[in-house]
Amino acid sequence: MTNMLNLTLKVWRQAGPDQPGRFEEYTTTVADDASFLEMLDYVNEDLIAHDQEPIAFDHDCREGICGSCGVMIDGQAHGPQKGTATCQLHMRKFADGSHITVEPWRAAGFPLIRDLSVDRSAFDRIIESGGYISVSTGAAPEANMIPVPKDVADAAMDAAACIGCGACVAACPNSAASLFTSAKMQQLNLLPQGQAERWRRTEDMVETMEEFFGSCTNHGECQEACPKEIPIDFIAMMNRDYLKAKFANRRRGGQRKAG
Amino acid sequence: MPHATVARPGAEAPPVHKPVDRNAPWPVQFWQSAVGKKWLMALSGVALWGFVFVHMIGNLKLYLGEKDYNEYGESLRTLLHPIMPNHVVLWIMRIGLIGAFVIHIVAAASLTQMNRRSRPVGYQSTRDYISANFASRSMRITGVIILAYLIFHLFDLSWTGTGATYVRGDVYDNVVGSLQRPWSAAAYAIANIALGIHLFHGTWSMFQSMGLNNPRYNSIRRAIAFGMSTVVAVANLTFPILVATKVVK
Ligand code: SF4
Numbered sequence: 100m101t102n103m104l105n106l107t108l109k110v111w112r113q114a115g116p117d118q119p120g121r122f123e124e125y126t127t128t129v130a131d132d133a134s135f136l137e138m139l140d141y142v143n144e145d146l147i148a149h150d151q152e153p154i155a156f157d158h159d160c161r162e163g164i165c166g167s168c169g170v171m172i173d174g175q176a177h178g179p180q181k182g183t184a185t186c187q188l189h190m191r192k193f194a195d196g197s198h199i200t201v202e203p204w205r206a207a208g209f210p211l212i213r214d215l216s217v218d219r220s221a222f223d224r225i226i227e228s229g230g231y232i233s234v235s236t237g238a239a240p241e242a243n244m245i246p247v248p249k250d251v252a253d254a255a256m257d258a259a260a261c262i263g264c265g266a267c268v269a270a271c272p273n274s275a276a277s278l279f280t281s282a283k284m285q286q287l288n289l290l291p292q293g294q295a296e297r298w299r300r301t302e303d304m305v306e307t308m309e310e311f312f313g314s315c316t317n318h319g320e321c322q323e324a325c326p327k328e329i330p331i332d333f334i335a336m337m338n339r340d341y342l343k344a345k346f347a348n349r350r351r352g353g354q355r356k357a358g
Numbered sequence: 359m360p361h362a363t364v365a366r367p368g369a370e371a372p373p374v375h376k377p378v379d380r381n382a383p384w385p386v387q388f389w390q391s392a393v394g395k396k397w398l399m400a401l402s403g404v405a406l407w408g409f410v411f412v413h414m415i416g417n418l419k420l421y422l423g424e425k426d427y428n429e430y431g432e433s434l435r436t437l438l439h440p441i442m443p444n445h446v447v448l449w450i451m452r453i454g455l456i457g458a459f460v461i462h463i464v465a466a467a468s469l470t471q472m473n474r475r476s477r478p479v480g481y482q483s484t485r486d487y488i489s490a491n492f493a494s495r496s497m498r499i500t501g502v503i504i505l506a507y508l509i510f511h512l513f514d515l516s517w518t519g520t521g522a523t524y525v526r527g528d529v530y531d532n533v534v535g536s537l538q539r540p541w542s543a544a545a546y547a548i549a550n551i552a553l554g555i556h557l558f559h560g561t562w563s564m565f566q567s568m569g570l571n572n573p574r575y576n577s578i579r580r581a582i583a584f585g586m587s588t589v590v591a592v593a594n595l596t597f598p599i600l601v602a603t604k605v606v607k
Pocket residue numbers: 260261262263264265266267268278279282321324325326327328329
């Protein structure tokens with residue numbers, strides 16, 4: 100059965116990067132089987148009907164796989180439900196009469212564009228620097244040519260679940276992007292196909308990450324916020340690989356002098 | 359009607375921090391990188407852990423009385439004698455310790471700066487932390503308390519004394535005399551509680567920073583950190599209690 104919820108929202112409104120921002124209050128009535136983004140849609144329809152600027156927020160797939168959505172809901176990245184992206188969070192998680200505060204991700208590496216929408220292109224810089232493998236194009240190789248132990252494949256798959264939403268940065272008290280970077284790195288470093296570029300990738304991705312984001316102090320907030328429940332074990336693996344990379348890359352006689 | 363198109367700035371988010379200089383010698387690069395600094399904090403942390411632990415073991419000699427305790431104090435000066443001249447091993451350890459302290463503190467200060475710059479505009483609503491605990495969030499405060507106490511401690515028991523009758527070399531009487539003053543015992547207690555809290559997060563954090571992760575022991579890393587830091591803090595805290603209850607005088 101559908102219940103209707105009366106909600107009071109406090110939403111961060113900011114017209115542009117250099118404009119002053121503030122919380123605005125809105126009230127809305129919404130069915131409890133609406134998703135959080137659908138709830139915002141209703142609020143926006145109301146705003147548009149009253150000739151006001153709707154709230155800008157990012158979204159695309161609305162099924163928890165694209166990583167576009169994501170806001171701070173009552174001080175938690177993606178809201179109160181563990182392992183759930185904002186688009187998959189349903190209003191039944193909230194009680195009738197709730198006051199809900201919605202704020203954008205805050206990090207120097209994620210400059211605000213407008214309202215709840217931030218620029219996450221810094222993640223693209225990290226991926227460009229090494230989050231890939233180089234392969235010859237052509238027919239797909241026979242899948243069973245390279246043996247991969249099941250547990251290794253599983254671990255790599257766990258890392259590969261990252262959707263690049265940025266909740267790890269948003270939740271981190273230091274705005275560190277270690278969870279994202281380590282997931283995107285270890286999904287390749289764990290597999291045979293990722294070995295050729297492993298040490299170069301590790302150095303490049305870590306150092307690109309550090310141009311935009313803070314330093315990990317092992318609070319563990321990221322793994323709590325992550326909608327894909329990626330564990331911080333990957334951060335430990337990244338740290339170990341980084342030390343090895345600094346040695347391994349040097350051992351091959353000046354092969355990689357300049358970045 | 360207003361519409362909801364959001365202008366995506368063509369210019370992408372600019373870098374926030376200085377890049378690692380890939381033309382520098384690799385140890386310099388390692389130091390410039392935050393992951394590298396965390397490695398160095400972990401390694402210096404291991405050295406400092408060793409010091410704290412041995413210091414605690416040595417102080418347990420308080421239980422054996424004045425003679426044993428003073429002999430222990432003196433033995434530090436003659437460590438590895440006659441293989442090495444007196445004081446030499448002590449000085450090597452001191453220099454190592456000073457180095458570890460400097461690395462640990464300078465790296466912490468620099469990473470703190472980096473993290474401040476990484477979120478210039480903070481959250482305007484209340485953050486709801488889930489796993490960040492008191493220990494992990496107060497590392498800077500507990501660290502500063504420990505450093506402040508350490509400086510006092512050196513004046514108090516190694517350099518000049520701080521008011522209580524201080525006789526250089528008379529280790530036992532100096533310790534007891536110092537801790538008989540309630541304010542000194544209180545400072546000692548606060549510093550050691552801070553130390554316990556700092557070691558708890560530090561030990562757990564060390565595993566992560568050095569990539570020591572293995573499904574076999576991951577689940578007990580927190581317990582190891584808790585056990586080790588509690589042992590040190592509790593053992594140290596018994597000393598002022600011994601003095602206050604006049605078991606040691
Ligand atoms: S690691 Fe998790 S929280 Fe971070 S970007 Fe990937 S999916 Fe989002």
